[in-house]
Structures are given as C-alpha cells and as structure tokens.
Amino acid sequence: MRLSKTFVKTLREAPKDETAANGALLTRAGYIHKEMAGVYDFLPLGLRVLENIKNIIREELNKLDCEEVIMSALQNPEPWEKTGRFSDQEVDIWFKTELSAGGTLGLAPTHEEPMIEMVKKYVSSYKDLPFSVYQFQNKFRNELRAKSGILRGREFLMKDLYSFHTSEEDLDKFYAKVEGAYARIFERVGLGESTFETFASGGIFSKFSHEYQTFLPVGEDTVYYNKDKSLVLNKEVFEDEVLEEFGVNKADFEETTGAEVGNIFKLKFKYSEPLGLKYIDEGNSQQIVYMGCYGIGVSRLMGVIVEKFADEKGLVWPEAVAPFKYYLVGIGEDGERKAAELYAGHEDEIILDDRDLRPGAKFADSELMGIPYRVVVSEKTLAKDSAEITERSTGKTSMIKLDKLSFIK
Numbered sequence: 001m002r003l004s005k006t007f008v009k010t011l012r013e014a015p016k017d018e019t020a021a022n023g024a025l026l027t028r029a030g031y032i033h034k035e036m037a038g039v040y041d042f043l044p045l046g047l048r049v050l051e052n053i054k055n056i057i058r059e060e061l062n063k064l065d066c067e068e069v070i071m072s073a074l075q076n077p078e079p080w081e082k083t084g085r086f087s088d089q090e091v092d093i094w095f096k097t098e099l100s101a102g103g104t105l106g107l108a109p110t111h112e113e114p115m116i117e118m119v120k121k122y123v124s125s126y127k128d129l130p131f132s133v134y135q136f137q138n139k140f141r142n143e144l145r146a147k148s149g150i151l152r153g154r155e156f157l158m159k160d161l162y163s164f165h166t167s168e169e170d171l172d173k174f175y176a177k178v179e180g181a182y183a184r185i186f187e188r189v190g191l192g193e194s195t196f197e198t199f200a201s202g203g204i205f206s207k208f209s210h211e212y213q214t215f216l217p218v219g220e221d222t223v224y225y226n227k228d229k230s231l232v233l234n235k236e237v238f239e240d241e242v243l244e245e246f247g248v249n250k251a252d253f254e255e256t257t258g259a260e261v262g263n264i265f266k267l268k269f270k271y272s273e274p275l276g277l278k279y280i281d282e283g284n285s286q287q288i289v290y291m292g293c294y295g296i297g298v299s300r301l302m303g304v305i306v307e308k309f310a311d312e313k314g315l316v317w318p319e320a321v322a323p324f325k326y327y328l329v330g331i332g333e334d335g336e337r338k339a340a341e342l343y344a345g346h347e348d349e350i351i352l353d354d355r356d357l358r359p360g361a362k363f364a365d366s367e368l369m370g371i372p373y374r375v376v377v378s379e380k381t382l383a384k385d386s387a388e389i390t391e392r393s394t395g396k397t398s399m400i401k402l403d404k405l406s407f408i409k
Contacts, residue, residue: 001044001324001347003365004354008043010365021218022306023149025315029369031323038146038154045369046302048323050157053298054136056188056320057159060181064174066132066161071114073138075106079113082274093141095154107140112267112293115162116275123289126166126281130174134161136298148218150303151259157299164272165290166279171266178264178294182212185296186261190305190318195261198223199242200234202265208237209265212296213258214304221260224253259304262296309393315370316393326350327371329362331378338377342387342405367392375405 014024018034026032031046042050058068080086086106088094095107108114115133122128139158146154161178165171179197186195191214198213211234213223222235231246233253243250269288271277277289302321309316319325328350330339336354343352351371353362359376366374376388387405390397 001351002343002354003351004356006044008045010368018149019147020149020151020303021310022151022303025306025310025368026150026303029315031315032150038143038152040150040153040155040299042299045323049302049317049321050298052321052323053189053301054159057136057185057296057298060185060188061132061134061159061161064132064177064181066134068135069133070135070137071108071111071118073108073140075108075114077104077106079117079275080106083113083271085113093143095140095142108137109139109141110158110295111135111137111160112162112271112291113275116271116277116291119164120275120277123164123277123279126279126287129279129289130163130165130170132161132163132174134159134294148220148303150299151218151307152220153299156297159296159298161294163292163294164277165292166281166287168266168268168290171268171290171292175264175266175292178292179210182262182264182294182296186212186214188320189301190320191261191301191308194308196223196225196229196232196258198232198234198258199237200263201236209263211260212262214261214308215256216259216304216307217257218307219257219259221258222255223258224255226252259300259307260297261301261304262294264294265292267291267293310370313364314368317370317372319372322370322372324349324351325372327366327369327374328352329359329366329374329376330354331359331376334382335376335378338382338402342375342377342402377402 008030010030011028014028018024018027027034031043033041033043035041077086085091093109096104098104136157136159138155140155143152143154146152163174186192195212195214198211199208200211202209213221223232224238225232268290272289272291278286279289281287305321306315326349328339328343330336339352343350370392372392374390381388386399386401388397389400
C-alpha cells in the first residue's frame with residue numbers, strides 16, 4: 001500500500017461522539033468509519049485485519065472438517081415463529097421491516113433456525129450425519145447500549161458454526177474438538193495468555209455453557225478466577241452450590257472484568273425438535289438430530305485486541321492480525337529511491353509512506369497505525385548498507401543489512 005495513493009487519512013483527534021478507546025483509535029488510524037452509534041464501515045486497513053482474523057478461524061475450523069457457507073441476512077419469520085423467537089417479547093433486539101405487499105421480514109441476529117431449515121433438505125438418514133457448517137456474516141441486533149465502539153455493535157461480523165449429530169456422545173466429542181480449536185485461535189491472534197474458557201449459565205440448554213472471556217478493564221462481564229486461572233466462572237454462576245459442585249471455596253477466587261469474545265453451546269434438541277430436523281436410524285426408527293452451536297464475534301475480537309494492546313502512541317497489532325507487517329519510510333532522495341526499490345514486489349507486506357511529509361509525521365503515523373515493524377532507509381543508514389528497523393511493541397531499534405532485508409520473514 002502506498003500511502004500517497006490511498007483515500008484514507010489519519011486524524012489527530014477522534015470524533016467527539018466516539019468515547020470507546022477502540023473506536024477512537026481505529027477511527028484516528030484510518031481503520032474504520034462510524035456511520036452511527038453501533039454501525040461502522042471497515043476501511044482498507046480495517047478490512048485486512050478482519051480478513052486475517054477470519055483466515056485464522058477458517059484454518060482451525062477446516063482442520064475439523066467443517067464446511068463454510070454464507071446465508072442470507074434477510075429472514076423469513078416462519079421458522080423463527082415455530083421456535084418462538086420472532087416475538088419481540090421473546091427476543092427484543094430484532095430489526096424488522098414491513099413489506100408493501102404485506103408481511104414482515106427480519107435481519108438475522110443469529111442463524112440457528114434458517115440453518116436447520118436449509119440442512120433439512122439434505123438430512124434423511126444416519127448416514128448423512130455428523131457434519132458441521134459455519135459462516136462469516138454480518139448480524140443485526142438492536143442493541144440499546146451501542147457505545148463501546150466495535151465491542152458492541154448493532155451490525156457486526158460474526159463467525160457462527162453449527163454441528164449436527166446422531167447422539168449426545170458424538171456431540172460431546174465434537175464439542176471438545178471445538179474447545180481445542182478455540183484455544184488455538186485465541187493463541188494465534190495474540191490473546192492466548194489473557195483469554196479463558198469460562199463457565200456460564202447454560203440457560204434452557206444445559207446446566208453450563210462455555211464463554212471465552214478476555215480479561216480486560218473495559219469488559220462488560222464480571223468473572224471470578226482461582227489462583228492459577230484453571231477455573232473461571234461468570235458472575236451468573238458464581239454461587240455456593242456451583243462452587244460446592246466444583247469442590248472449591250469462594251475465598252480462593254478473585255474478581256475481574258472480562259470481554260466475551262466467543263461462546264459454545266450444546267443445544268441438543270432445543271431447535272431441531274420444533275423445526276422437525278430428524279433422521280432415520282439403523283433400526284429404521286425416526287430420531288431427532290442433536291445440535292451444537294459455536295460463535296466468535298470477529299469484529300468484536302478485533303476491538304478487544306485493540307483494547308488489550310494499544311498504548312499512548314496508538315494501536316499495537318500482533319503480527320498475525322496486522323494489516324501489514326512493515327511500515328517503510330525513505331528519508332532524503334537516496335532513501336526514498338531505495339525505499340521504492342525495496343517496496344517493489346512486496347506490496348502485500350509493506351505500507352510505503354511516500355507522502356510529502358516530514359519524517360516525524362510519518363513516524364507518528366506508523367505508531368498510530370500499529371504496524372509491527374517500521375523500516376527506515378536514509379543517507380545515514382545507506383552509508384552502512386543498512387536499514388533501521390524498530391519493533392512497535394517494544395520500541396527496540398536495530399540495524400539490518402540491506403541484503404538481508406528483502407524481505408524479512
């Protein structure tokens with residue numbers, strides 16, 4: 001990316017109506033644009049971060065033989081009415097629209113019902129099971145508290161995975177595999193040391209579900225953890241009878257706040273039964289399909305990464321999700337010429353700051369954008385046949401020979 005060619009500009013100050021740190025920094029650095037409360041556009045840099053997060057998730061799910069689809073956001077009310085979830089009394093976050101010809105459509109807040117309606121066309125026998133299907137798609141929820149930047153949006157990007165099984169035992173086995181995949185995903189995006197599988201209420205599905213909470217000062221959830229963080233409980237289940245079940249004492253736990261970045265549920269028959277998702281077993285009897293669902297808020301995860309690592313200078317991206325790995329600056333005629341040479345053939349790895357600005361302004365933008373490494377070539381460095389490289393996360397600067405630079409891996 002040549003900064004002289006992009007339409008995006010960095011800002012010295014965030015808009016006054018953007019109070020969340022993640023929203024303010026991402027706006028200032030040119031990653032997002034705010035349409036209205038809880039609704040954001042993702043600009044070229046922001047889109048690259050989302051795609052990097054998606055690719056990490058995709059790689060881990062594909063290892064489990066999950067298949068990717070994409071479904072419509074527009075929703076026919078009929079399947080939702082069968083489960084009771086189209087009623088505003090039951091689910092009060094729907095965006096709905098009245099059709100001129102009569103009737104109502106909704107914008108999907110999640111996809112259990114339409115997913116079941118789709119797979120019903122393909123499931124008839126035990127031989128058709130098990131399988132799992134996922135998608136990356138924008139969801140729509142009429143949040144009343146959309147004041148946390150991209151941590152809580154009215155429109156947001158979500159990965160939702162659904163699995164289908166002939167038995168509870170098979171569901172349990174797949175559930176455990178997803179737990180492993182989620183641990184790898186959060187490790188790869190840089191949150192492995194601060195994100196914990198957390199026991200939460202299973203609601204009507206089961207006694208417990210699992211959330212993935214990143215310990216964060218701006219988190220909206222209250223969670224409790226023991227000394228080695230081997231057991232983490234959401235406040236909603238931090239009760240004497242639960243602690244007794246786990247064989248632990250309340251005094252052994254500390255309180256903190258967390259931001260939920262994922263969740264997994266064993267739905268069992270909750271939606272498959274009212275929607276008639278059945279199969280014929282080996283004994284020629286009709287059975288209801290067991291089901292699980294597994295979510296990760298992709299855009300929310302991006303916001304959590306910002307909140308976790310940003311400093312007083314701006315964003316700090318882990319390499320795996322950064323939009324580019326290097327921010328290249330040439331100083332002086334010789335430096336600019338050499339920078340252009342180094343950039344050629346590596347356009348997908350490098351931001352080349354070729355704008356007509358003072359070096360200090362370019363350095364400030366490199367820090368604001370959070371690119372992992374800034375590379376500077378100048379008359380001074382070229383005299384040593386080298387470039388200066390600075391690591392964003394630590395501020396450590398070193399010199400590297402040009403013949404080892406094309407391009408550092």
